[in-house]
Amino acid sequence: MLLRELVGHPALGLRLLHGDDAALDRPVRWIYTTDLIDPARYLSGGELVISGLMWRRGPADSERFVAVLAASGTAALAAGTAVFGTIPDDLVDACRRHDVPLVEVPEETSFSAVTELVVGALSAARGDRLAHTVGRQRRLLSAVAGGMGLDELVAQVSASTGLVCRVLSATGRGIVPGPRALSDPELDRIAATFLTAVRLPAVVGGGAHSVFPVGPASEQRSTSWFVAVEGAFPTWDAEATEAVDELVAIAALDRARRGEGLRVARDIADDAVALIADGAGNRPETATRLRQAGLDPTAPLTVAVAGFVDRPDRLEIARAMLVDAASHGTSGAPAVGVRDGLAVALLPGDADALRVALTRLEPGLGPERLTVGVSRPSEPGALAGALQEARHARDQAEHRPGALHVVTGADVTSHVALLATVPDQVRRAFATRVLDPVLAYDARNDAGLLETLEAFLDCSGSWSRAAERLHLHVNTVRYRIGRVEELTGRDLGVFADRVDVFLALRSR
Template sequence: MHVEHLLQLPSLDLTRLWGEPSLLAAEIGGVTATDLEDPARFLRPGEIVLSGLVWWSPDDGPAKADRFVAALRSAGAVALLAGEETHGSVPGAVVDACRVHRIPLLAVPSRTSFRAVTEAVYLRQWGDLSRRPTDHYALPENVRTELGALLADGADPGTLLDRAFAHLGGPAAYLLSATGRTLAATPDAPPLPRQRAAGHLRGPASETTRRVGAARSPYAARHLHVPVAGAVPPRVLHEMAEVLAQHRLPAAGSGGDGLLAVLRGTLGGASPRAALEACGLPREGPFQVVTAELSAVGGGPDDGPDAAADALAEALHLDGRAFRVAASRDEGAVAVAHGEPGDLAVGWAATAACAPGSVLHGGASGLLAGAGELAGGLRQARFALAASRTLAPAETRLTATEELLTLDALLAGLPAEVRAAYSAHTLGPLMAAGGSRRMLLETLETFLAHNGSWARTAEALHLHVNTVHYRVQRIEQLTGRDLARLDHRLDLRAALSCR
């Protein structure tokens, strides 16, 4: 299928805003939907990109649009399909950027869903495949006919795998998640350990594994894998991956607005337990609230909440508990899991490995006895998430509230602006530039580190004890604190940690 074919589908009602005929003739290799400001690392050459343009606002000017479209060009995307619903029409800055970077731009009206576009592409690709001459074809005609009927009837992936490979003697074949978790397998396939499967997915490209369609994030990717080389001809594997791309798994553990209402405590007179049950979770606890946030390595723009929700869902799948996840611009990605946690940290690390270019931070509440405690659990999880960002800004980290056992860890959960203000007000003149002030700050740190011991502080700083006494008196004068008092020492210790 080519880009220009999309304009010929009346059901989509797309409008060409810019695109030269030679560019519109490009073949479409896949579809990715994204609202990341810089999606380059999640794209593959030949894909069309669907975007609601949520990342852009009228105050941004042309620079942000230019960066977004430049990322598409660098990744080899063949077209941008921009939704009109967010801004009423596609902003001129986006049109200009597409013209500069020579990316065809099609407008998607609000009445046309991105899912409709995606299905149109993959159904057309499958139709093109079915119209190939027999000698260009890998799957036998009777198998193609059967798979088409199964897709129309909504068959599950396991059934599709079984029928696709039955004519080859039923070799072991697996549909894998991004972390190597088995989503479906042929009937006689032995269990495939997740770690071994993940090794295949992370290793060099091979003829035994094919990515299945496009995904909105690396954490939602699916792969078709046949462990035995030569058991399935590469063309059959490729065509079967195209078939599976048309099968849409239900959104994993999606809780939507109902879950957010429970967590916000905005149910009105409705029962939280009944609302949880409506989301697909048990009415009774224990529960745990988990939040997630993604950012790019090197301080690039943050990934959106949908990608974070995909990562959160995959990590909780590996943890083995029932859960529901929701995402919004205001709340970010948040989930409610039911039951005692397994080893969520292991699943967190495995999920983060799906996208080495991103940092996955998370926060988890303590165990909550009932639905009435979920709003407080969300506050706990957000605090722990903030601590994760502060303690390891450039590294993947999951922090649970029960891990906040030290003063430094507790303070790490405070907003950066609050920490900075407290430190500035408490330390006061000691924070000012100048050699003497830096000397006093060093003396304070050493004095507190040695539990207020004059002798050990003097020894550590290679000073006379009288000099330490003088400096401490000066610190007390400048800060208004009495270092003989434990509470004042704690004030200053906290201020030092908040810097």
């Protein structure tokens, strides 16, 4: 109901004392009668406040009362004349100062008559709106049942409300990207608002967009979807708000449906990652799993590993983040499995889009630290080396400060980068030729030669430090290293031979 309709009702005899045409077009959301001088706690905005002015003892009271109404977003003040015989000038002046429309209620008009008229009009309007809403809900549900896609439903709601709607993920991925692509700065602002807002829905700074969560409030925002709508939602009418709320509910259903498919894909990805980690990247069963995961088994792939520092319980959250981020720039979902407490993604091409997408999650991480390592693109036969390169890159990321770091293979300048370029079969053959005699001796005698060799090299060839690490006498370490030299035919006092053995250990 508009204030104009109330003031113009002939049976009430109301008179507008302050307010212009724009004020008369203010909507009245509800009605509230009070004689409290500070009714702020009972006002939420849009009310017609009716008062008999029993609270007024002087001009200062008028100023205080009207200031409270203005701060609460009141639609108008309807003041009765029964107490003073007229409306005090100081009340009129206060309404002018605070731009609160003021309506005079004559003594012969009861407050109950005004209340009955407003409540009746609002109830009728709400009934009409409810019928319209139910009809719209039925049409949307029928469309969903008929197989209409989420993108078509978003377009339908956008057309009916005049508001451009999009469905996005926490990394800014366009589930339904809308009629135009958003720029990276726009996506950064929108995603940051969704991830950090104290309460949702929320308005993005500047009022260009509003964000609505898809799913329950208790869900992890960094792995969720949201609906982004152009414009500030507090300025929308009730019908537009209800339509967007319905779209949010339908998007949640669509997300749940897609989640069922992702659960099947997880098992396939876990198998593919396990085969690659075991050095079987060029075997037929690995190619089959990659193909089932939607990847080309003959094309180069990039490996990315991610995990939260000191939070193994967050593994599935890390996997979900990697699935979302790795889906940028690809036509289908990437293969993301888990291995040794880390999420592992296999994706085609380079990882530039992955880095940008993951960085967008940083505002929502809080005190937690997410570290990510990314390999360079590798042929299927060298994917085990690429996995090692990605893990080494993540190890480097752990030593950097901040909530999120992505380190790529190009940032790694050690033997790991070199070994990652060597096909898995070649690396393992080299390791076998050098170390098999040592492994066989250990298997027969449980002599601990391999453990001693690793400690000796990690301690840069120091007998005493290796003995201290292994809790052995230094002569025992000397004896075991001597046996290793006999079995491998290499002198670990010679730098070139020591490098051979070190690389063999890292190639296993």
